[in-house]
Amino acid sequence: xxxxxxxxxxxxxxxxxxxxxxxxxxxxxxxxxxxxxxxxxxxxxxxxxxxxxxxxxxxxxxxxxxxxxxxxxxxxxxxxxxxxxxxxxxxxxxxxxxxxxxxxxxxxxxxxxxxxxxxxxxxxxxxx
Numbered sequence: 001x002x003x004x005x006x007x008x009x010x011x012x013x014x015x016x017x018x019x020x021x022x023x024x025x026x027x028x029x030x031x032x033x034x035x036x037x038x039x040x041x042x043x044x045x046x047x048x049x050x051x052x053x054x055x056x057x058x059x060x061x062x063x064x065x066x067x068x069x070x071x072x073x074x075x076x077x078x079x080x081x082x083x084x085x086x087x088x089x090x091x092x093x094x095x096x097x098x099x100x101x102x103x104x105x106x107x108x109x110x111x112x113x114x115x116x117x118x119x120x121x122x123x124x125x126x127x128x
Contacts, residue, residue, distance in 0.1 A: 008065035011058045012036035015113065020062045021124075028066040028124035032079070033058040034116035043114060048085050052092045055120050060096070068126045073102045075123040082117065083108040089118070 006021035006028065014020060014031070021030045035044045035054035038061070044054040060070045078089055086106055093101075102122070112119045 006062060006066045008061050010038060010061035010065070012038050012041055015041075021066055023066055023126075026126040026128060028063070028068060028126065030059060030062055030073075030122045030124060032119045032121040033062070034113055034119045036114070043116060048088055048117060049092060051116070051118050052085075052089055055118055056092065056096045059120060059122065063124055066124060066126070068124050070096055071098065072124045072126060073097075073122045074125045076102045076104045077121050078104065078106045079109045079112060079119040080106065080117065081109060081112060085117065 002024075004023040005019045006023055008020065011020055011033065018031050021028050023029075033055050035051035036042065036058070037044050037054065038058070044050050056070065059073075063069050063072060080086065080089070083106070089106070
């Protein structure tokens, strides 16, 4: 099976030895996104809601570059430095997704790149 590297300028550039996403057949593996503004590569200004929205916007841009959309995510992983923000993640996520929702995990972590409070990655399944 061939691999296709997915890249878009509408999402933050990789800040390490990884690609924004890799497409294998109809499956797209999305790298983790933190709330970086693509144009500045700095964390978004604002509260936690702004950070969560920026992450979903970044994931959406990579999904679109792969030929899909957020709704095509089959598995979403959410990493939070403070799990008390989980209800807010649910609230914001409801404005980006409709049922059926993806499978999901929420994991509390000690720290994230660049001091971010949230990171998400996922697996996208494209239509045949």
